[in-house]
Amino acid sequence: MECRFVPSICSYCGVGCGVLFQVIDGELVDTLPLKTHPVNHGKLCIKGWNLHEYITSFMRIKSPLIKINGRFRAATWDRAIRFAAESLKEVIERHGPDSVGVLVSAKITNEENYLAQKFARAAVGTNNVDHCARL
Amino acid sequence: MTVKRITFLQELLDFMGLGGRLHLEWISSAEAQKFARVVTQFTDRIRALGPNPLPGWQLSNQLLFYPEPVAGVCPKEDSWNESKRPV
Amino acid sequence: MEREQKARVKEWLEKGEIDVFLGYRMFQGHPLPYCFHPGRAHEIQGLTEGTARYPLVKIALGMARREPDIRIGLLGRDCDRRALKILAVWNQIDPNRFRTLDLNCCPSPLKTQAECSYLSPVNSGFLKGLAGVENSLDLDEVEGWGREERFVRWMHEFQKCIKCYGCRNICPVCFCSECSLEHPDFIGTGDLPPEVPLFHLARAVHMAGRCIDCGLCEEACPVDIPLRLLYRKANEIMKRVFDYAAGTDDDKPPFSALEEKVTLEPRKIDVAQGEGR
Numbered sequence: 001m002e003c004r005f006v007p008s009i010c011s012y013c014g015v016g017c018g019v020l021f022q023v024i025d026g027e028l029v030d031t032l033p034l035k036t037h038p039v040n041h042g043k044l045c046i047k048g049w050n051l052h053e054y055i056t057s058f059m060r061i062k063s064p065l066i067k068i069n070g071r072f073r074a075a076t077w078d079r080a081i082r083f084a085a086e087s088l089k090e091v092i093e094r095h096g097p098d099s100v101g102v103l104v105s106a107k108i109t110n111e112e113n114y115l116a117q118k119f120a121r122a123a124v125g126t127n128n129v130d131h132c133a134r135l
Numbered sequence: 136m137t138v139k140r141i142t143f144l145q146e147l148l149d150f151m152g153l154g155g156r157l158h159l160e161w162i163s164s165a166e167a168q169k170f171a172r173v174v175t176q177f178t179d180r181i182r183a184l185g186p187n188p189l190p191g192w193q194l195s196n197q198l199l200f201y202p203e204p205v206a207g208v209c210p211k212e213d214s215w216n217e218s219k220r221p222v
Numbered sequence: 223m224e225r226e227q228k229a230r231v232k233e234w235l236e237k238g239e240i241d242v243f244l245g246y247r248m249f250q251g252h253p254l255p256y257c258f259h260p261g262r263a264h265e266i267q268g269l270t271e272g273t274a275r276y277p278l279v280k281i282a283l284g285m286a287r288r289e290p291d292i293r294i295g296l297l298g299r300d301c302d303r304r305a306l307k308i309l310a311v312w313n314q315i316d317p318n319r320f321r322t323l324d325l326n327c328c329p330s331p332l333k334t335q336a337e338c339s340y341l342s343p344v345n346s347g348f349l350k351g352l353a354g355v356e357n358s359l360d361l362d363e364v365e366g367w368g369r370e371e372r373f374v375r376w377m378h379e380f381q382k383c384i385k386c387y388g389c390r391n392i393c394p395v396c397f398c399s400e401c402s403l404e405h406p407d408f409i410g411t412g413d414l415p416p417e418v419p420l421f422h423l424a425r426a427v428h429m430a431g432r433c434i435d436c437g438l439c440e441e442a443c444p445v446d447i448p449l450r451l452l453y454r455k456a457n458e459i460m461k462r463v464f465d466y467a468a469g470t471d472d473d474k475p476p477f478s479a480l481e482e483k484v485t486l487e488p489r490k491i492d493v494a495q496g497e498g499r
Contacts, residue, residue: 001289003242003257007249020254022281030284032392033442035274036252042274043444046386139464139476146459147426150365150452151419152373 246272298322304469
């Protein structure tokens with residue numbers, strides 16, 4: 001039995017607690033808190049304790065999906081991005097730029113958050129930007 | 136086995152401050168008078184203890200959100216509340 | 223870590239007396255648990271006893287469940303050895319397959335100073351001393367309070383709970399595959415705090431006769447609930463009323479119904495009076 005312990009950072013929210021993954025035979029099995037980490041000092045919330053379940057979950061999508069006739073169909077990245085851009089442009093033309101809202105979260109990096117708000121303000125032309133932590 | 140578990144639970148609840156509210160008695164369905172007597176006595180004892188503080192619990196709002204110490208706040212006004220609250 | 227201890231572990235691995243050894247190793251400044259395998263014996267030089275305590279017994283139990291024939295050696299602090307004994311009494315592990323490298327970190331007659339990560343002083347805040355229960359109190363001090371004061375103080379502690387299940391996840395003697403604290407009819411989902419005080423009292427009742435007083439639960443609690451004090455009281459009741467000390471006694475705990483014999487004496491039935499149905 002090949003057992004390894006891999007330290008990492010929890011990606012669930014903006015705090016960034018230190019976690020320790022237990023990997024047995026290449027499979028992620030368990031999550032423990034990192035006791036000597038300066039952020040969490042060995043304590044985790046319930047989302048952090050169950051990271052091993054959501055990382056290896058079968059419900060994670062593996063390719064972009066487009067909803068056609070009420071059902072999700074697999075698509076390529078190019079097709080999905082083009083579809084999203086065209087639909088968004090149509091909405092902006094028909095209802096104006098303020099009909100679009102952009103919601104960012106702590107699960108994505110600060111750089112991605114900046115990109116999202118820049119996209120909302122410069123590309124779409126709206127001020128409707130908010131964060132999941134404000135809900 | 137039941138006696139052991141009930142004894143243990145009585146002591147643990149007493150440690151937490153909810154003591155005296157659990158009682159165990161073996162009564163057969165043919166001993167009706169004994170049943171009535173035990174239940175009446177226990178009801179009187181519970182009534183003397185006062186209402187169960189759990190359902191009307193409002194401590195969560197007061198202690199966690201107010202920074203100044205408001206220790207000793209009970210949901211009902213009573214003597215312990217009045218004498219212990221710091222000025 | 224002494225050279226003889228490292229040499230002994232190396233010998234166990236090379237002779238095949240154990241399949242893996244669980245200890246600690248420094249990694250980028252953090253002492254992390256590490257699994258030493260027999261093929262890479264040079265790594266034993268990095269074996270250290272670590273300044274932080276991880277639940278090695280729980281990790282070992284998980285490994286033994288996946289592969290029942292595996293023989294595991296681990297760093298055995300006093301609390302780890304008590305945990306292994308409890309697991310053996312409850313038939314969760316085969317004690318012949320577990321081997322400990324004994325470390326003496328608890329205070330003993332020969333050594334008054336303990337070397338435990340748990341004993342570093344924790345500064346509890348002003349409100350905790352005023353309105354709650356401090357983690358460093360003795361049982362006698364808590365019992366010296368009146369009934370209502372005890373209730374208000376304990377409820378102040380319990381309602382801080384964020385239901386992270388950290389106390390249960392890290393506990394070395396919690397081994398149930400279906401935890402009753404996750405039962406939808408008992409503690410429902412979606413409520414915070416979780417059904418106080420039922421959550422904590424249920425856990426305290428389950429810890430009676432099992433808690434080995436290692437303190438990992440209190441270290442893992444994000445809101446500093448004095449769990450160790452509560453479980454210590456449960457074990458004190460066990461000791462006083464049932465004369466059972468968890469971790470040191472070899473027989474089954476008094477609450478397990480596994481080998482209890484119950485006899486019912488036959489009573490004379492008097493049919494005319496209608497008694498004894």
